[in-house]
Amino acid sequence: MFVQILFGLSALLTISCVIGVVATRNIMHSCVFLLGTLLGVAGLYATLGADFVAVTQIMVYVGGVVILMLFAVMLTGGKDFVSKAQNLLGLAPTMGNKWTYSLAGLVALVFVLTNVKLLSNIITDAGPKTFGNEMPSTVSQLGHLLVKDHVLAFELSSVLLLGALVGAAIIARPKKKQ
């Protein structure tokens, strides 16, 4: 019962916020809606019994990515753009107006439907397989998986993070004055 309610709330939060992300013109508001979406997804993770993933999601996104994005928006002025200058006889899409939105939505829908078509026989299956309705702690299992089966990916991701850290620091460093 709790799970169902949590699922309903999270889904509502996710979907309404995601509509906000797409619809709002203000990039700052978009970021805040993104925050809502991510929290909603974390809630969905929780309903799936993925406690560690859910908390990691909150930790990384709320504590890191969203703040980073807000900083970036602030440092770059925070304007969104509508441009009609590149209109090519009405044939090619001019990005940034309602036509684009519809076209993009259409394209995305087609893409998703393609995948749904591919996966349709899987989706018809119902009912959780893992753990049944029990939701035991996944932390220790995940720990074992990370340092046993997936140790290479684990190490590689640490290298990746280091690379991203150094790379971001170097790229964003202000230009030296000659």
Added chain:
Amino acid sequence: MEYSVGSIAPIFLAPVLAFVINAFFGRRLPRNGDWVAVLGVFISFIFSARIFGDFVFGKFATDYYIHKTFTWLDLSYMDQVWKFDLGIYIDNMAAIMLLMVSGVATLIHLFSTWYMDHDPRHGRFFTFLPLFTSAMLGLVLSDNLLALFMFWEVMGFCSYSLIGIYYEKEEAGDASIKAFMTTRVGDVFLLLGIVAIYMVIGSVTYTDIYAAIAEGKFAGQSVLGIGLATFTGFCLFLGAMGKSAQFPLHVWLPDAMMGPTPGSALIHAATMVAAGVYLSLRMYPLMVAGDLTAFIAIIGAITAFGAATIALVQTDIKAVLAFSTISQLGYMMIGVGVGSYNAAFMHLITHAVFKACLFLSAGSVIHSIHEQQMPKMGGLRKKLPYTFIAMFCCSLAIAGVPFFSGFVSKDRILGDALYWGFMAGQNPMLAIVPILGFAGAFLTAFYMFRMIFLTFFGTPRDQHIYDHAHQEHLSFTSNVPLLILTVFTLGFWYAGSLTGQGIVNVMGAKTEWFKILVEAPQVEKFVGSEAKKTPFIEPTTYTETLPVAVLDGQTGYAGPNPDEHKIHSAHVIGAVASIIIALTGIFLAFLMYVKGAIKPLAPKFPGYVRTLQNRYYFDKVYQDIVIKKGLLGLNRLLAWFDMGIYDRFAVDGWAKVNRVLFRIAKWFDNVVIDAVGVDGAGVAVNLFNLVLRIVQSGKIQFYFIMLIVVLCSYIWTLNF
């Protein structure tokens, strides 16, 4: 006898600890922490000495070895076993090698504290020196090729850092890069060989490889049409060639003297270059299985002779020593090639000792007079008496004068080579190996004494330098290490008899200890050697002490050889010949450079001398052909492809195509307009450009849509 890991690990870990301490806290310590380095290496010397004592003085059977492993990497998943073991493997050879490396390294560290004093790179030098030593010790301790390769690369890195330690000098930087890149050529092949071995037998542990050879796993398989044993052996030997500076990969070693002299002594004379020979000896059964021995012998002979000729005309004291190192390594390779297993190893040891001593002496000379060019020296015998004694004894050793270590080991190699080339019924062309060997021995004697006479005898050729040279006093750090090493250039330490020919017996029953202890691995013994592996942490319970009686027997020998008599006579001939050759060489040098009775021959062969001075143009050839023509050419080709083809046709091409189309349209406009119709042509051109522009809009998002559309249609077409 139980060896716990705790009694073996400090050999490797003490220098590593010294490295870590010096790397992080070196600057804060008094004297930049050089005493930490000395202490670390000395600890490993003590532990090595214990193992050496146990192995050599009869605690174990001659074929006893310690093999401890632990699982380093376990990526087993479900039922697929994929794990990798590391471990320690010590046999007689490794025990002797450990003592040599740590002992020589200790003395060199000690000497360096004097030599590098007040040097601006003091701290950096004493950071890399223990790391280097530890890598070499680790290489000797490791039980498999992959660990060997890792330490091999660490040594490569250390030598790079030590050669380029004065990185502000352009030559030093170039030399370090050259050393790194040249050895890299060999290393690539070494790695290839290791991978090939792993693919075949699923392990790179020495014992497993030996067992696999004995079981014939290598036979019948081939890579690229070459027999597998040949292929892997060749790859491993190429690695050894790079590290041991064999022709044609020798070019890096002479330049490596850009680093401080004690560094050269440790790296480019005593230990690192020996790693290649060590690898060849470890993998000797593979070389035999792959029929590579003749090839190895020929490479060795060419190196031995060629480097000796180049050394004749060098004027830099360190350059002479560098080329003599290459030449002596060539002798070791001859030894490997002609099957003179223990002599090659013995020469490795003796050479390490006397070459370290020679380099340290050269360092002492350079430090005293701040000059490296021999034409500016002369008469230093009085100023540097101890250095003179050390250098003179070592030169006698390297020249192969009886009662010195070089005679014992080199003559055994030459004797075996003589037998192998002339009497073993091989291809007569292979007689070139002993001939080049003896010729090289003659040249060795000559150029070493040329160096001695030019440096220490005669009158000072540059009075100013002579007057400013410091008078040498006996000191614990500056010349006691030299003298200690000098003591070990005497022959009886190694052979039991002073000459190696059994003339004078000194140590009784264990007279031929090298021959008894070091022999080519009998691969059959290693079949099923899994049982002898012991886990890493638990104290081993495996003991195998041998009854003393067996020690007196002939267990170490491979068995009665039907050609024993022939071999013996070859040895006698070789010994006599090389004594004569060595003395002639020394005498010739004496006549030329002390008495002046014979004018130096150089002016008579100006062309040849120039060739020698340019080191047979190897550097030039590499520079011009491999780098300029090959790599630069490749670069240029790529650049040309980038600029000429990609840029011109793909990028500018679009523009040109557009322009051409426009031109066509214009022509069409002008010519056909009246006849056909004005608007048609214009619209056609417009439309065409429109399509072009849509595809090439430069808009990321448009590309993204295209990507999705293409992906969707791809999936769609696949599934419907």
Added chain:
Amino acid sequence: MISLASYLVISLILFVAGITVMVARKNLVAILLGVELVLNAAALNFVAYSRYLANNLDGHIFSLFIIVIAASEAAVGLAIVIRFFQIKDTIHVDEATQLRN
């Protein structure tokens, strides 16, 4: 009981929204935002499949790595955006058409 399909529908909505944002918005930051949405959709699918179809936690591991990758992607991407802004004084995506200068 919640079925797998409901998760997939939410993930689908996230994905469509992400693609729409990526394609339609002109602000570089907004495009990165869309990328985050798409990655989240994928991660949600992984976890859902892990619960409903597979019998192990590999899906969780995958989504953890997706989060790691998303974080590093955001860091580097935003650094590039800021650098771009320093050079061009705008973050309009259509300005980003040159490979040099």
Added chain:
Amino acid sequence: MNQTIVSYLSKYEFYKTLLDLFGGNESLLAFVIYLIAALVVILVCATIGGFGTYAERKISADLQARMGPNRVGPYGLLQVLADGIKMITKEDIMPFAADKFLFYLAPLLALVGVFATLAVVPWSSGFALTDLNVGVFYLIAISSLVGLGIFLGGYASNSKWSMLGGMRGASQIISYEIPVTLSVLAIVLMAGGMSFGTIVGQQKGLPFNWYLFHNPFTFIGFFVYFTGALAETNRAPFDLPEAESELVSGYHTEYTGMRFGFFALAEYIEIFVVCGVAAALFLGGSNLPININIDILPLQFVEIIIFITKTLLLYYVVIWIRWTLPRLRVDQLMSICWKYLTPIAIFNLVGCAIWMVAFNGRSLADLIIGH
């Protein structure tokens, strides 16, 4: 399943009675219990937050040899109430150029972030709202919402002071999260679990069983955690986001009335939570100082009192520090975090790991006395 207050209460007889009262509907009963417990916790914390301002003023007055509030009620105790009424009745001003949506949202985010952390605070061994198995991790994660609220508050006000304060706050909070997380991680490593129940359960008994005295690394770790926590809650000497001498009042310059009250409340409750976490992780949490093995309901209340006492002592230290130390400069703030606290925290983490391996996880006191 995670242990919760409901699963704790279900051990007792009266739970069955209650269940009958609700017609056997367990979900409904659990919901009601959670609702009541959450309300109690939030109300108590809000009260504590409110009295935080009173304590702050009283203690600062004491430190400066003044009287402090003493007019409203006995010892000025009702000052809190007066302040609250004043805040509620004040005019709610919205700056003309403000971003309305974010302006409304920001204080709520801050408050939500703080209240969400209350869900895992281990009041006692049974009376924790829920004892998540990722409890510590969750607490650290969700409390970063406060930073987001501060940042958005600064941005939305469209005022230079607020903007600067908000940016300072956000960068300070995400920077100091690293040493805090690392030093918490060391404790997680020692305890072998991320739930508060596990961690607190490991520290039963006399004070030398506390993780504070477990080994030298955790001892240092406590101070790293405490310093980092001060910075995360924007307390002096790290109160740069609201430095009144530089930035008027920082990110909440433009806020008035109850919105300002939300920020203030969030700050005071967060201090309480952070002190509580410090008490639970390092100071033995709600454990009785003696080892007794009886589990009766009244004992829970004793445990709550112990926990709150420890927390309030730390709370006092926080206020004490504020009125003792001068404020840092911005560059000093960052260099303290990145050059000192983070390396020390990493060193502690590695040290704890080595200690675990070397001494089999036994504490220093155990090593000394244990034999």
